[in-house]
Amino acid sequence: MPTTRDYYEVLGVSRGASDQEIKSAFRRLARELHPDVNPGDPTAEERFKEVAEAYEVLSDADQRARYDRFGHAGVRGAGGGAGAQGFGSFQDIFDAFFGGADIFGAGGPAAGEDVLVATQVTFVESALGVEKDVVVERVEECQACDGVGAAPGTEVHTCATCGGAGQMRQAVSTPLGQMVRQTPCPSCRGTGREIA
Template sequence: MSKRDYYEVLGVQRNASEADIKKAYRRLAMKYHPDRNPNDKDSEQRFKEINEANEVLSDPKKRSAYDQFGHAGVGGAGGFGGPGDFGGAGSFSDIFGDVFGDIFGARGGGRRSNRGADLRYDLALTLEEAVAGKDVKIRIPTLVDCQFCGGSGAKPGTKPKTCPTCSGSGQVRMQQGFFSIQQTCPQCRGTGQIVVEPCTHCHGAGRVEERKTLSVKVPAGVDTGDRIRLAGEGERGEQGGPAGDLYVQIAVKDHPIFTRDGNDLYCEVPIGFATAALGGELEVPTLHGKVMLKIPHGTQTGKLFRVRGKGVKSVRSSGVGDLLCRVVVETPVNLTDRQKELLQEFDETMLAGGERHSPNSSSWLDGVKTFFEKMGF
C-alpha cells in the first residue's frame, strides 16, 4: 500500500511554515493519541502516520529531501514499532503540556527567550563550480548585540527596570471562572524588564544590524534547489535565545554548451553532411577535458551518443553520470556555383539508387501514396 503525501496527512500546504506544521501536528496528535482512543486500531494507525509525517516535515533537511524526491528521499523516516512505540511522541499528557505551554507561557513559568529566525542566502554558481565544488565567501546581514548598551536596550548609564505588571516574572495570571490561566506579560513581552530610557543607537532593541563574512564549503555535485545549512548563523535570538540557522540555497546558471539532467549532461553536436554520410571522428568537450566521438557512416539527425563517466558525480552517492551527445546534421549554406553543380549531380545519382540510398524517404513516400489512394485524391 503506497504512503500518503505527508502534507496531506497533516492537512497543510506544501509552502506551510514550521509554525503551521507544528500547530497542525499537535492538533491531530491530541485528537488521535491512543490515550484518548483506547483499543481503536484506526486511531492508532493514524497517530503513527501523523508522527511519521511530522518527523520529516519538522526537520529542514528531511523536508528538503522529501520535497525533491518524495518518500524515496527519506527512506529512513517513520521507523515506528509496535503498540506503545510511537517514534518518541510521548504520552497524551506530554502533548497536552506542550500545547498549553505555548498558550500559557513557558512550562517553568520563567522569562521567555526567543530563538532567532532562520535566514536564507541565494548562491548562484556556474555549472563548472557546481560540479567541482568550491569554497565560497559570502557576506550576509546579521543582528548583533548593540555595543553601546551591551544588548540591554537601555541608554548607557541606565538599566532596564523590573516590569511592574508581572514583577519581573515575565508571566501574568488571569482568572477565568474556575480556571487560572498564565500567559506572557503584555507590557514586557515576557522579558520581565522594561526599558524606560532607550539606547539612542539601537532605539531600545538591544540589537543592531551588521554584515559578516562566512565561508561556505559547497560539495561537488550540487544542483539547483539544494540547500546547505549553517547551524547558528541565522538571526541572533532575543533575550539570550539561541541563534537561528542560515540556509544557503543553490541556483546553477544556464550553460552555453551543456544541459544538466540529474547526474547526466546533454549537448548538441552539429556535424557536416559528408561526416554524417561517410562517418568520421569529432572532438567534443566535456567538463573534464576533450574526448573523441566516433560517428558511424549513415548517421541521422537526432542520434544520441553516450560517453560514459563524463557527467556529474552525485552529491549523495559515489555514482557518476554520463555525457549524452545529440547529433544534428547541418545543411550547407552559402554554396558556390560549383558546389551547387556537384550537389545536383550527387542528387541525380541518389535518385537512381532509390530506396537503397534513402530507405526512410522511400518508405514515407510509399505511405503517402497509399494514403492518397485510400482517400481518393
C-alpha cells in the first residue's frame, strides 16, 4: 500500500529538519516498529515500511528537493509507492545504521565525519591526561590528474550502464512484497564514471 501521508509527518519531524534529525527519527521509529519487536503485528509492519519509505526519500537530497516541490508525485518510482525500496530486507536497514554500511552503497566515510584512531594509553595517562601524536591517513587530490582519476589525454564519461548513478537497482520479490535492492554498478564500480 503506497504511503499517502506526508513523509515529514511519518517521521515526526518538521519540514526544516536537518539530515541528522531525520536520521535520528528514522532510527528511533525503526527500533520501535521493527517486526522482530512486534511479531505478528501487521499494523507495526506496515508502519515500519512507511517509515522506511519516508526515510529513503528524505535522506536523499535530490529526492527530498523533488518531494518538497512536488509532493508524492515528484518521487513516484524513486522512493514512493512500494514500501522500503532500496533495502533488500529489513536486515539491510539495520546493517545500514548499526553495522556501518551505507544504504545507498557508497562505502567509506562521508566528508566531515569524525576520524577514529586506536591508540594505547596507560592507566596513569588516562587518569591525568596526555597528548600523543598519531598518524592519520588522508585523501589528497592527485597532482597528475587534478583529482579526476584519468590520465592526461583521456576523457571521463558518464557510465552508460548506470547513467552516472553508480548504482544498479534490481527488483526482488519477498513475502512482504516487492523490494528494490541497490548494488554498485559493475561497469564503473560505483563511481558513475568511465574513463575512455
